[in-house]
Amino acid sequence: MASSPDPEPDTYLPDPLGPDFESRHLPQPTDYEGAVRATLVRHRQSPTSTRAVLYVHGFNDYFFQRDMAAEYAAHGYRFYALDLRKYGRALLRHQRPNNVRDLTEYFGDLDAAVAVIQAEGGSTLVLCGHSTGGLIVSLYAQARPEAGLAALVLNSPFFDLFQPWYRKLGVPLMTRLGALLPDLKLPASLSDKYGQSLHRAYRGQWDYDLAWKPNRVFHINAGWLRAIRNGHQQVRRGLKLPMPVLVLHSDRTVAGHKWSDDFLRSDIVLDVAHIRRLGPRLGNKVTVKAIEGGIHDLFLSAPAARAAAYQAVFEWLESVLPPE
Numbered sequence: 001m002a003s004s005p006d007p008e009p010d011t012y013l014p015d016p017l018g019p020d021f022e023s024r025h026l027p028q029p030t031d032y033e034g035a036v037r038a039t040l041v042r043h044r045q046s047p048t049s050t051r052a053v054l055y056v057h058g059f060n061d062y063f064f065q066r067d068m069a070a071e072y073a074a075h076g077y078r079f080y081a082l083d084l085r086k087y088g089r090a091l092l093r094h095q096r097p098n099n100v101r102d103l104t105e106y107f108g109d110l111d112a113a114v115a116v117i118q119a120e121g122g123s124t125l126v127l128c129g130h131s132t133g134g135l136i137v138s139l140y141a142q143a144r145p146e147a148g149l150a151a152l153v154l155n156s157p158f159f160d161l162f163q164p165w166y167r168k169l170g171v172p173l174m175t176r177l178g179a180l181l182p183d184l185k186l187p188a189s190l191s192d193k194y195g196q197s198l199h200r201a202y203r204g205q206w207d208y209d210l211a212w213k214p215n216r217v218f219h220i221n222a223g224w225l226r227a228i229r230n231g232h233q234q235v236r237r238g239l240k241l242p243m244p245v246l247v248l249h250s251d252r253t254v255a256g257h258k259w260s261d262d263f264l265r266s267d268i269v270l271d272v273a274h275i276r277r278l279g280p281r282l283g284n285k286v287t288v289k290a291i292e293g294g295i296h297d298l299f300l301s302a303p304a305a306r307a308a309a310y311q312a313v314f315e316w317l318e319s320v321l322p323p324e
Helices: 066-074 103-119 132-143 171-180 193-197 223-239 271-283 305-318
Strands: 013-015 018-031 034-043 051-056 078-082 123-132 150-153 245-250 287-289
Touching: 018 066, 018 103, 034 066, 034 103, 051 103, 051 132, 066 078, 078 103, 103 123, 103 132, 123 132, 132 150, 132 223, 150 305, 171 223, 223 271, 223 287, 245 271, 271 287, 287 305
Parallel strands: 051 078, 051 123, 123 150, 150 245, 245 287
Antiparallel strands: 013 018, 018 034, 034 078
């Protein structure tokens, strides 16, 4: 559902999520594909508060979680979400979805969103990133100390590939090719089982736009893989984030080619052992916590696991943020 540029990018417009939401495009400098934008979504029912959260989605994803916005609003936060360039609301007709060559390309999107939120009164800003978004916001927080971020909440962050050993053998070659042939298409290794576990048209409980978040994920290219692996290397070497960081993940990973109901209560996208091992390398104020029965996107889990994830977030935020 790629769309054309908005004629008034500085104006909030009605959002596809309904009357409780509005969105505005954030134009960015052109890149190797042409015009670029990100899209900032704002929850209209958020309280007037100096505390704000900016949610950043994962790979093959966009923001659609109405209940997440309501949860943060109920706990006293202004809520915003960002559709990164070439995803969801921000995708333009001439663009290939998720096509970037360096994760720093997203930093301009985040800079623009942070500037808007702070100008609107969100001076105590929490970044919340899911999966690839968790990797991106971690690197952004390292690169932008001047942004004054109050905390990070990472929901199953993508810190390493979850693939069989024989598939990993070709990753170094593909990564090197990404420098020379960034547009070389690679087969996506993520099956449609995760999408089936989410969408209510299949085996899940959620409704979202399958054009923006298809079960069969968009193809990736060698440039994207190189960008991701460079980001992984930075995390492995260790970041020095000064702010408190909460890293949440499922209590277990399950893999399989045939459908199993275990897919509804475990992470089938990433290896949670990678998250447990690499999360503490982000800084000196990192809390890592497993959510029993959680899926890859913990906030799309079954009700009990989802409630446990939200409880973990808000109890932790109250413990690390100064009072208003």
